Amino acid sequence: MRATFWLQRLAQLLITVFFVTFGCSLLMQLLPVSPAEVLLPVGSPEERELLTKEIGLDRGPIGYYVKWLGEFVRGDFGDIYYSGGREAVSSRLAVAFPRSMLLMIYTQILALSVAIPLGIWSAYRVGRRADKVISNTLFAMSSIPNFAIALVLVLLIGVRLQWLPTLDYQPYSAGIWEHFKHMIMPVVSLSVGLIAAYTRLLRADMIATLREDYITMATSKGLSDRRILWRHAFRPSSITLFTSAALNMGGLIGGAIVVETIFATYGVGFEVFAAINGRQYIALQSIVGLISMFYVLFNLVIDIVAGYVDPRTRDRRVNA
Amino acid sequence: MRKKYTIPTWFAFGWLGFAVFLAVFGSFLPVDGYQVIHGDFIDSPPFTPGHWFGVDSNGYDIFSGIINGARLSVFIAVVSVGLGGAIGSAFGISAAYYRGRYDSVVNTAFNVVLSVPNLVLALALVAVLATNVDINEAVPTWRRLATLIISLTVVIIPILGRIARAATLAWSGREFVVAARSMGMRDRDIISRHIIPNVLPALIAVGFLAVGVVIIAEASLSLLGVGIPDGASWGGMLARGRNDLEYNPHALYIPIIALAFTVISTNHVGDVLRGKLDGREGRL
Numbered sequence: 050m051r052a053t054f055w056l057q058r059l060a061q062l063l064i065t066v067f068f069v070t071f072g073c074s075l076l077m078q079l080l081p082v083s084p085a086e087v088l089l090p091v092g093s094p095e096e097r098e099l100l101t102k103e104i105g106l107d108r109g110p111i112g113y114y115v116k117w118l119g120e121f122v123r124g125d126f127g128d129i130y131y132s133g134g135r136e137a138v139s140s141r142l143a144v145a146f147p148r149s150m151l152l153m154i155y156t157q158i159l160a161l162s163v164a165i166p167l168g169i170w171s172a173y174r175v176g177r178r179a180d181k182v183i184s185n186t187l188f189a190m191s192s193i194p195n196f197a198i199a200l201v202l203v204l205l206i207g208v209r210l211q212w213l214p215t216l217d218y219q220p221y222s223a224g225i226w227e228h229f230k231h232m233i234m235p236v237v238s239l240s241v242g243l244i245a246a247y248t249r250l251l252r253a254d255m256i257a258t259l260r261e262d263y264i265t266m267a268t269s270k271g272l273s274d275r276r277i278l279w280r281h282a283f284r285p286s287s288i289t290l291f292t293s294a295a296l297n298m299g300g301l302i303g304g305a306i307v308v309e310t311i312f313a314t315y316g317v318g319f320e321v322f323a324a325i326n327g328r329q330y331i332a333l334q335s336i337v338g339l340i341s342m343f344y345v346l347f348n349l350v351i352d353i354v355a356g357y358v359d360p361r362t363r364d365r366r367v368n369a
Numbered sequence: 370m371r372k373k374y375t376i377p378t379w380f381a382f383g384w385l386g387f388a389v390f391l392a393v394f395g396s397f398l399p400v401d402g403y404q405v406i407h408g409d410f411i412d413s414p415p416f417t418p419g420h421w422f423g424v425d426s427n428g429y430d431i432f433s434g435i436i437n438g439a440r441l442s443v444f445i446a447v448v449s450v451g452l453g454g455a456i457g458s459a460f461g462i463s464a465a466y467y468r469g470r471y472d473s474v475v476n477t478a479f480n481v482v483l484s485v486p487n488l489v490l491a492l493a494l495v496a497v498l499a500t501n502v503d504i505n506e507a508v509p510t511w512r513r514l515a516t517l518i519i520s521l522t523v524v525i526i527p528i529l530g531r532i533a534r535a536a537t538l539a540w541s542g543r544e545f546v547v548a549a550r551s552m553g554m555r556d557r558d559i560i561s562r563h564i565i566p567n568v569l570p571a572l573i574a575v576g577f578l579a580v581g582v583v584i585i586a587e588a589s590l591s592l593l594g595v596g597i598p599d600g601a602s603w604g605g606m607l608a609r610g611r612n613d614l615e616y617n618p619h620a621l622y623i624p625i626i627a628l629a630f631t632v633i634s635t636n637h638v639g640d641v642l643r644g645k646l647d648g649r650e651g652r653l
Contacts, residue, residue, distance in 0.1 A: 061480075068481040076497045188640075192633035194585040196592055197625045200611060204621060208614050304486030307589045311611075321489050322593060325496040333493060341484040 126335035149316030160243035168251030191245030199238035295351035299344030381634035392443035425620035438603035453525025461533030494520035577639030
């Protein structure tokens with residue numbers, strides 16, 4: 050049972066990554082002009098000819114894809130071309146990826162550590178005023194796009210109060226406080242929507258869990274409400290929450306394009322945008338392939354984790 | 370036995386109605402076009418006579434911009450959600466009804482598209498579709514608009530398609546569908562008479578949420594400078610207002626308020642409709 054489960058999931062992962070990257074490489078064939086011309090806008094015909102050969106565009110759609118894939122799995126993600134030179138996509142990602150990763154981790158930590166108590170509390174007080182206030186406020190907040198929050202933060206905290214820098218990224222080596230100073234605003238603007246979404250999910254599941262018999266049992270045993278909420282009700286209610294958190298990871302790594310651009314964090318999302326703006330389609334293909342790979346990978350990881358948290362899900366998921 | 374709508378719901382309906390009204394009749398209102406430059410009023414704050422919402426630092430009236438932005442947002446949202454919903458539910462419903470290999474192909478396709486973040490997908494499509502032969506030649510506005518709509522449609526297809534598929538799966542196992550099939554009703558008629566009317570309410574509810582997704586995506590693309598040029602949409606106004614935060618904050622927060630109100634309204638309406646559906650299911 051378990052072996053087939055893993056094989057199925059692994060196949061799913063490979064299929065998804067294959068189709069995403071193949072789709073990207075087909076997109077490149079759809080360009081109205083020859084890709085070499087787009088990649089090297091100022092190159093001479095000979096240089097373009099050389100480039101076409103080098104990246105395998107002369108081998109037709111399939112041949113090109115196979116060549117790209119062979120290099121992709123070996124860690125060569127192609128080059129970014131600009132006037133007078135080229136740069137390996139992998140060396141750009143080596144800078145951008147850790148930034149996005151940190152941004153994603155901080156965002157998740159902040160969002161979960163706010164959403165979990167809020168969700169538990171509003172499920173506990175369901176229908177009361179506290180629940181209504183929390184739910185309605187969060188609902189409004191979830192509808193505000195993250196770039197709007199980012200821009201308002203820049204305006205209020207960065208420009209008016211001048212408390213925090215509005216641009217750039219600083220590594221740990223520049224000092225812990227410097228590092229966090231540059232991360233606070235991007236992280237907050239990415240978290241707000243997630244806090245709302247997570248709280249909602251947890252609240253709904255908690256409400257259902259609190260109606261179960263074993264909760265009544267725990268209450269009648271005289272356990273304190275706090276203990277029941279955290280020890281008995283939270284764990285079985287948290288699976289949807291953590292699944293959704295895991296699904297968001299891929300999106301946060303590559304999808305924080307606007308926030309990364311506003312704050313000049315220059316993570317993976319920004320690289321996607323730069324690749325598109327500079328018409329570097331090979332880089333785009335590699336980065337999008339990586340992002341979708343992470344998405345599926347996190348999906349897989351959460352299935353493993355969910356299996357440990359609640360063994361009941363293991364079999365259910367195989368059949369689904 | 371209809372449940373009455375609450376005040377916030379009426380508010381949401383009202384705002385959406387207002388946005389649609391602006392979108393349809395905006396050009397007939399006695400307001401200057403959004404590209405008219407009011408040189409004497411540059412940087413004037415909101416509530417300036419004649420310029421309710423103020424003027425930005427290029428001399429563009431913000432109220433006119435909001436009206437024009439409403440037109441673009443509503444148009445783009447309605448067309449791409451309509452198209453994406455139609456295509457997505459055609460695939461989703463047929464896949465769930467006929468099952469088998471066709472179903473797994475469709476489902477895999479949806480999963481593949483969903484594994485790319487919304488904005489990355491839209492950006493990539495816009496980039497490729499709006500590529501010009503000559504890099505120095507600007508892409509005409511109509512082509513940008515068409516590109517934008519196509520890209521956002523592709524984003525919407527799997528979102529609504531999966532909802533349609535899930536709903537169809539639930540309904541096609543029901544007794545009345547089995548009964549219709551056993552009486553020899555044709556598949557085509559079962560789908561159009563029994564499946565679609567039952568799946569449609571769920572689709573409409575999620576469609577409202579999808580409108581919110583599209584509006585935000587369009588604004589993000591414009592903010593990044595690959596949407597509709599010249600600050601014509603709300604996102605474009607944000608992109609322009611961003612450059613002048615210090616002296617002209619209202620050029621930023623008025624479009625933000627318009628965007629946020631619209632998305633809150635669509636999300637709320639979608640939520641209310643979904644809630645009504647659950648109620649209906651519960652009574653069965």
